[in-house]
Amino acid sequence: MPDTDPKRVTVLVNGRPEEVRTEQDTALLYVLRNHLGLKGTRFGCGLGLCGTCLVLVDGQPAYSCDTPMWAVADRDVTTVEGLGTPQRPHPVARAIIDGQAAQCGYCISGVVISAAALLAANDNPGEDEVRAALDGNLCRCGAHNRIVRAVLAAAASLRASRDGASRDGASRDGASRDGD
Amino acid sequence: MATSPEAGPVLPPSLVANPRLGDWLRVLPDGVVEVRSGKVELGQGVITALAQVAAEELDLDVARVRMVAAVTGISPDEGYTSGSLSIQYSGAALRVACAEARTIYLGVAAGRWNVPADVLTVQDGTIAAPDGRTTSYWELADDGLLDRPAAGLAEPKAASAYRIVGTSVPRLDLPDKLAPRPRFVHDMALDGMLYGRVVRPPSRRATLLDVGAGPAMALPAVVTVVRDGSFLGVIAEREEVALRAADLLRADAKWQEQPTLPDEDDLPAFLVSAPAQTSVLAESAPAASTSAKPAVRSHEAAYHRPYLAHAAMGPSSATALARTAPAGANGAHGRNWDGVRLEVWTHSQGVYLLRRELARALQLAEEQVRVRHVEGAGCYGHNGADDVAMDAALLALAVPGRPVQVVWSRSDELGWEPYGPAAVVRIAADVDARGDVLAWQHEIWGNGHVTRPGFASSNRLLAASHRDGGEPIEPAADPPLERGGGAGRNAVPGYAFPAYRVVNHRLSVMPLRTSSLRALGGFANVFAIESFMDELAQAAGRDPVEYRLAQLADPRGRAVIEAVVRRSGWADWSASESSRSAGHGIGYARYKNSSAYCAVVAEVEAVTEVRVRRLTIAVDAGLVINPDGAENQVEGGAIQATSWTLKERVRFNSLTVTSDTWDSYPILRFSEVPVVEVEFLPGHGNPALGVGETAQGPTAAAIGNALADALGVRVRTLPLTEQQILAAMPG
Numbered sequence: 001m002p003d004t005d006p007k008r009v010t011v012l013v014n015g016r017p018e019e020v021r022t023e024q025d026t027a028l029l030y031v032l033r034n035h036l037g038l039k040g041t042r043f044g045c046g047l048g049l050c051g052t053c054l055v056l057v058d059g060q061p062a063y064s065c066d067t068p069m070w071a072v073a074d075r076d077v078t079t080v081e082g083l084g085t086p087q088r089p090h091p092v093a094r095a096i097i098d099g100q101a102a103q104c105g106y107c108i109s110g111v112v113i114s115a116a117a118l119l120a121a122n123d124n125p126g127e128d129e130v131r132a133a134l135d136g137n138l139c140r141c142g143a144h145n146r147i148v149r150a151v152l153a154a155a156a157s158l159r160a161s162r163d164g165a166s167r168d169g170a171s172r173d174g175a176s177r178d179g180d
Numbered sequence: 181m182a183t184s185p186e187a188g189p190v191l192p193p194s195l196v197a198n199p200r201l202g203d204w205l206r207v208l209p210d211g212v213v214e215v216r217s218g219k220v221e222l223g224q225g226v227i228t229a230l231a232q233v234a235a236e237e238l239d240l241d242v243a244r245v246r247m248v249a250a251v252t253g254i255s256p257d258e259g260y261t262s263g264s265l266s267i268q269y270s271g272a273a274l275r276v277a278c279a280e281a282r283t284i285y286l287g288v289a290a291g292r293w294n295v296p297a298d299v300l301t302v303q304d305g306t307i308a309a310p311d312g313r314t315t316s317y318w319e320l321a322d323d324g325l326l327d328r329p330a331a332g333l334a335e336p337k338a339a340s341a342y343r344i345v346g347t348s349v350p351r352l353d354l355p356d357k358l359a360p361r362p363r364f365v366h367d368m369a370l371d372g373m374l375y376g377r378v379v380r381p382p383s384r385r386a387t388l389l390d391v392g393a394g395p396a397m398a399l400p401a402v403v404t405v406v407r408d409g410s411f412l413g414v415i416a417e418r419e420e421v422a423l424r425a426a427d428l429l430r431a432d433a434k435w436q437e438q439p440t441l442p443d444e445d446d447l448p449a450f451l452v453s454a455p456a457q458t459s460v461l462a463e464s465a466p467a468a469s470t471s472a473k474p475a476v477r478s479h480e481a482a483y484h485r486p487y488l489a490h491a492a493m494g495p496s497s498a499t500a501l502a503r504t505a506p507a508g509a510n511g512a513h514g515r516n517w518d519g520v521r522l523e524v525w526t527h528s529q530g531v532y533l534l535r536r537e538l539a540r541a542l543q544l545a546e547e548q549v550r551v552r553h554v555e556g557a558g559c560y561g562h563n564g565a566d567d568v569a570m571d572a573a574l575l576a577l578a579v580p581g582r583p584v585q586v587v588w589s590r591s592d593e594l595g596w597e598p599y600g601p602a603a604v605v606r607i608a609a610d611v612d613a614r615g616d617v618l619a620w621q622h623e624i625w626g627n628g629h630v631t632r633p634g635f636a637s638s639n640r641l642l643a644a645s646h647r648d649g650g651e652p653i654e655p656a657a658d659p660p661l662e663r664g665g666g667a668g669r670n671a672v673p674g675y676a677f678p679a680y681r682v683v684n685h686r687l688s689v690m691p692l693r694t695s696s697l698r699a700l701g702g703f704a705n706v707f708a709i710e711s712f713m714d715e716l717a718q719a720a721g722r723d724p725v726e727y728r729l730a731q732l733a734d735p736r737g738r739a740v741i742e743a744v745v746r747r748s749g750w751a752d753w754s755a756s757e758s759s760r761s762a763g764h765g766i767g768y769a770r771y772k773n774s775s776a777y778c779a780v781v782a783e784v785e786a787v788t789e790v791r792v793r794r795l796t797i798a799v800d801a802g803l804v805i806n807p808d809g810a811e812n813q814v815e816g817g818a819i820q821a822t823s824w825t826l827k828e829r830v831r832f833n834s835l836t837v838t839s840d841t842w843d844s845y846p847i848l849r850f851s852e853v854p855v856v857e858v859e860f861l862p863g864h865g866n867p868a869l870g871v872g873e874t875a876q877g878p879t880a881a882a883i884g885n886a887l888a889d890a891l892g893v894r895v896r897t898l899p900l901t902e903q904q905i906l907a908a909m910p911g
Contacts, residue, residue, distance in 0.1 A: 004399055004424065026420040034375075034419055039367040040360035044493055045590035049842040052493055086359040093358045100350060100808055103816055104223025104558035105357030106364065106494040134850040138842060140493045141223055141558045142819030144853040146812065 009069045013038070014082030028072055029053050029064040032079055040080040040109045044138075051110040051137035055079050061117045061136070080109040083116055092116055095154035096147065103141030111137050115151045123158045125151075189332025192272035194218065198256035199329035204277040205234065207285070207321040211305070213240060216248045217274065218258025219266040220529060221353060223558035224872050225809040226266045228352045232805055233271045236344040237278035237336055238317070239302035247352060250553040252535045252546075260530035260632065262561070262696060263664055264775055264870025267805055271868060275336040281326055283334035288320050339803055339865060348808030353555065365527045365554035366497045370583040373499065374403055375419040376575040377426035379412040380592050381646065383437045383836035384691070388412060391433040396425040405429065406578045409648030413575050415584055439834035441691045448484045448897075451604045451625045456685035461661055461668040466619070466679040473678075475610035475618050479716055483607075483708040483896045487830035488600040488697055489845060494557030495588040496564030496597070499525040500576035517542060517577060522549045526569040527556025533634025534566050538573055541644040560820070562695035564588055564597045566633045567642040574643055595840040596642060599830055600697025601627040601656065603667065605708035615720020616731055620680040622671050622709070627687045627694040628656030629666035629701060642693075655690035658701075664772045670702035670877060673709060674770050676733040692832065698817065699876035702771060703824070706877025707884060707898065710767040714885045715894060724766055724885065725750060734770070736800050739861055740779040741768055743798035747859055748781035755890065761786050762793075765885025767878035776801040776874040777861075780818065782854075782882035786890045790900050792822050792854040792883055797875060799858065802866030813872045815856045821879035823848035827899050 010019045011028075013036060020035040027046075032038045032055070041064055044052030048063035055064045056078040084090035092115040095101070102108045111134060118125060118133040125133070130151045131144075139147065191199070198204070198218070206214045215234045221227045227247040235242045248255070258270055282302065289307045290297035292315070301308050305317045339345075356363040381388065391412060393405040401417040402425050414429060416422040442450035503521040522544065528534040531551040539546045551569070559565060572586040588596075603626030610619040631653055633640040639651040658666025665671070671682045697703075717727035725745050732738050744766070745751070755762045763786070768779040777800040785791045795818050804810045827846050831839035839845040880898070887905075888894045895908040 006400060022418065022420060023424075030418070030420045030423075033367075034369075037369065039362040039364075039369075042364070042366065042494065043587060044495070045842055047590065047841060050493065050590075080360060086355070086361070089358065097350070097354055097358050100348075100354065100812060102351075102354055102357065103225070103812060104493070104555075105354060106223075106492075106557035108357060109360055112358075128851070131851040131853075137850070138493060138847060139850075140491060140560070140820065140847065142816030142853075143812070144819060144848075144850050145815065145856055148850065 011069065011072055011077060012075070013077045014079060022069065024070040025068045027065055028055070028067045028069060028077065031069060032064060038079050038081050042106060042109055051114065052107050054110040054113040054137070056113060056117060059117070059120065061114055080112050083112065090116055091154040091157050092119065092151060095150040095157065099146055099150040099153060101143055101146035101150040103143050107137055107139045111139070111147055115154065118151070119155055119158055123155050123162065125155060127152065191330055191332055192269065192276055194256060194258050194269045194273035195276055195330050198258070198273070201277050201281055201328060201330055202323060202326035203256050204274060205281055205326065206323060207317045209318050209321045211244060211318045212246050213238060213244055213305070213317065214246050214248050215274065216250070216255045217270045218250055218256040219261045219270040220250050220531070220553045221555050222261060222529065224813055225351050225806065226261070228349055229267060229805040229809060230270055230274055231352060232344045232349050233274045234278045236342055237275055238282050239304070241304045242344060242349050244305060250531045252531050252549070252551045255531070257532045260533060262529055264771065264872045264874070267868045267870055271805065276332065277330055279334040279336040280330055280332070284325050285317050285320055288325065289315050345805050346803070346807070348806055351809065363555055364494065365499065365525055365556050366494060366587060368499050368525055368554065368585060370499065370501070373583045373585055374415050374417060374579060375422040376413055376415045376572060376584045376586040377422045378571045378586065378592070378643070379414070379426050379429045379433060380596055381410055382435055384440045386410070386435040386437045389434045389436050391429055393429065395432065396428040399425050399428070404578055406575055408574065409646060409650060411574065411643050411646040413571065415575050415579055437835055441832050441834050441836070444832050447486065447602055448482070448604045451602060451687070455688045456625065457688055458683060458685050460681065461665070461684050462672045462680070462682040464680050473612055473618060476613050477719070478608065478610050479719060480606065480608040481712055481715060481896060483605045483704065483711060485603050485704040485707065485898045487602045487692055487694070488824055488828050489594055489830055490560045490563040490597055490697055491594060491845060491847060492557040492559055492563055495590055495593040496568035497527070497556065497585065497587040498569040498572040499583050499585040500569070500572035501583040502576045502580045504580060517544055520544065520548060520577070520580070522573055522576070524549065524551045524569050524573060525554045526551060526565060527554060527559065528565045528569060529559065529562065530632070530634065533632065534569055537566065537633030537640055538570060541570060541639060541641050542573060542577070561600070561697040562598055562632050564593055567596070570641040570643040590842070591840040594845050595837040598631055598693045598695035600703070601629060601667070601694035603701070603704045605704050607708055607712045609712070609716060611716060611720070615716060615722060615727070617675065617677045617716065618679065620673055620677045622673070622680070622682045622705070623685070624667045624671060624683070624701065624705070625685045625687070626667055627690050628658040629694065629696050630659060631656045631693060631695040653693055655688055656694045658684070658686060664774070665701060667701040669700045669772055670705040670769055672773055674734065674737060674773060675728070675731040677731065692830070692837070698820070699771070699873040702769065702873065702877045703821070703880060706767065706769040707880040710769070710878065710881030711884050711894070711896065714765065714888065728766070728768060736777050737768065737770055740777045740798040740800050741766070743859055743861055744779040744781050744796055747798065747857065748796035750781060761890055763886045763888070763890025765882045765887070765889050767881030767885065769877050771874040776869040776871050778874040778878045780875060780878040780882040782879070782886040784883060784886040784890055786887055786905070789902050790826055790883070790887055791852065792826065794855045795822070795857070795879060795882070797856065797858045798861060799871060799874060800861040801869045801871045801874070803863045803868040804860055805868060807860065810860065810871045811858045814858045814875050817872060818856055818875040818879045819848065819853055821876045822854060822883065825880040825883050825898060825900055827901070829899055
């Protein structure tokens with residue numbers, strides 16, 4: 001029997017503790033979209049087969065359409081809204097716009113999540129690694145190659161900003177040493 | 181502007197149908213120009229291209245153009261957004277309407293300043309006189325100025341003067357989709373909105389005998405259960421509860437089922453033997469003097485495509501709101517909805533046609549229904565968008581005053597959408613001593629390609645067919661060839677054959693509902709024609725490219741073939757360079773025999789399964805409004821066609837469709853997608869032609885021909901799976 005008893009359920013989403021009233025076996029997707037108004041996470045299949053509903057749970061991609069609320073009670077959920085803002089988009093989102101790497105855009109939130117998880121673990125992936133990391137994301141419009149190029153461009157920009165940051169860091173260190 | 185000798189300027193058809201300028205555009209005092217098109221964004225980027233056309237003629241920055249989504253009663257009625265015609269039709273109308281609006285506003289400024297209008301200039305909406313005085317569209321903004329029919333007063337710009345058209349303006353809709361901000365119809369969140377789900381029958385033609393609504397109604401937050409014949413739905417305050425309630429209803433419902441579907445493993449046999457209406461679509465007999473050349477050989481082959489699903493990433497969804505309680509209504513039985521105002525938010529391809537169909541199905545006057553377009557996932561033709569609008573309407577009528585949002589399940593999307601029809605195409609040709617075609621016979625068996633709402637006098641909505649006394653959806657029809665055709669699309673050979681005959685056997689039974697899928701019959705016909713051309717070339721011992729060029733008179737067609745041959749390195753290509761099981765092949769067509777020209781070279785590798793490594797594509801689409809957008813469309817179409825060609829097939833048993841998940845209806849994945857290169861030929865002043873469907877048929881044919889090159893085996897049945905390859909192997 002399904003759980004039919006709505007209760008107060010708490011969940012940490014994009015760093016904020018949230019409390020909603022729903023059943024324990026409600027899929028995380030519906031809490032995100034309807035209870036919390038985070039519409040970037042999208043319904044595609046309900047079976048974890050297409051990737052439109054991907055979120056990060058403790059930093060790992062997870063299908064929110066078949067993740068029950070009880071499974072995320074003590075976990076840290078990041079949605080695509082938590083990865084960046086319209087003013088400061090995640091490098092993958094930025095690169096997708098720069099490369100016009102979408103058509104209808106329905107799959108694109110899930111793509112951003114998968115790519116963000118990949119780049120968090122490896123900011124210098126090869127094209128084959130990008131494709132493999134996106135194999136859980138379906139795209140029906142045929143924007144695949146543009147998306148792959150955008151993810152590679154995002155990786156390059158992440159490396160550049162990291163290198164820039166470490167150079168800045170090094171020069172600051174140098175400056176402070178000089179000052180000693 | 182074209183003129184006719186008797187009547188003055190000839191206006192584009194969409195402008196003739198919707199002549200009031202103010203229906204197309206409106207200048208707002210805050211520096212924005214609202215532009216309305218009857219065409220809708222389907223993920224193809226059309227609103228961006230149309231904004232460019234408007235900005236160009238008005239001399240505006242594109243950023244000042246606000247594209248307004250189509251809504252009945254306000255937007256121009258341009259029928260369906262289909263057939264790769266949006267730029268040809270809506271673009272042409274906007275060019276003329278915006279050029280005329282510019283002239284009207286310049287006339288006002290000229291009158292105020294008492295100068296001739298032709299000395300004025302416009303830059304980003306600011307109008308300047310030679311003496312330095314300036315004003316702007318927005319300073320002069322006055323809706324009354326455009327409250328008049330288009331008269332063709334202004335000559336649109338010459339293509340050589342374009343500054344915005346022909347440039348790769350970024351898509352207007354993508355920033356919202358990446359931000360992300362709610363933009364899809366699925367994202368609507370109206371005050372008081374309820375969530376509906378429909379419980380579809382377990383099989384085709386199943387009828388609902390009995391259902392106990394008690395367990396579903398007992399769930400907290402369930403509002404009501406709606407039953408009308410075999411239409412069964414539930415409405416709840418929360419979406420998760422609607423899902424649980426639908427599961428409970430499904431588990432409890434008792435249906436009477438009957439086998440109605442043909443044997444899927446012997447589908448071609450069904451298609452060629454089912455009752456059908458036969459018609460000769462086109463015929464060209466040789467003149468007596470040229471028929472003297474004797475045929476020395478005859479060839480014949482039959483090709484097959486399965487049913488294909490649109491398989492949108494986002495399942496069909498709609499939201500509906502019925503206002504004011506129906507007078508004297510008593511639930512689902514009394515269909516008296518006098519006084520009701522129904523509002524529907526939909527990703528339909530045609531808001532006016534859907535309104536007409538909804539009004540008829542619900543016995544409402546069209547004026548009682550307002551249909552608003554909101555973007556959905558890419559649709560690629562007639563999918564469940566219209567059907568789910570009817571679902572939402574039926575549920576909303578049960579709860580007046582509360583909006584109801586319905587989203588189909590993945591299983592309903594893949595299992596109940598109208599499919600691109602399965603077909604058999606048989607081609608026979610007589611050839612001369614060199615192998616050139618003397619006479620060509622093309623025969624098609626399959627269902628028609630159009631069951632779109634709003635055209636026919638009979639029901640075209642799934643839910644309406646399930647209601648008590650509901651009319652079944654009649655077998656699909658086909659548009660006439662002069663409007664692009666359906667099954668016959670691209671069946672008339674584009675080559676200069678001395679004689680040809682095209683016959684269509686349109687089935688008069690429809691076991692699975694079929695309708696328009698990207699390229700319609702152009703997919704199967706071009707796959708068949710271009711496969712057969714390779715078979716004829718091989719039989720004559722000739723190179724497939726040389727063989728085509730020898731029989732192709734159209735210079736633009738020849739040019740795309742020559743371009744793709746050059747770009748792909750056709751002449752220097754050899755399988756041994758890469759691997760023993762590799763091959764290359766070509767496919768060519770002019771879409772609809774009247775739209776963009778496209779030639780594709782595919783390189784494949786066939787070990788246990790076929791892998792497409794590279795597609796090289798050349799396109800002549802005349803004037804290209806947005807080069808990057810056009811390239812995106814062609815590449816996307818080619819990748820989708822690769823998926824159809826390698827993987828896709830709607831599966832079913834005698835009762836129902838069984839390919840209702842992404843596991844049972846697999847599509848191409850990132851790691852399987854080929855490298856794609858697209859080259860557009862210069863427009864040479866030719867008018868803009870749509871590009872969204874042009875690559876579908878040529879891509880399939882190129883892959884099939886490359887596979888034959890790789891393995892020496894001709895596979896004539898799609899998809900080109902290991903199973904079909906083994907079946908095609910000799911003995």
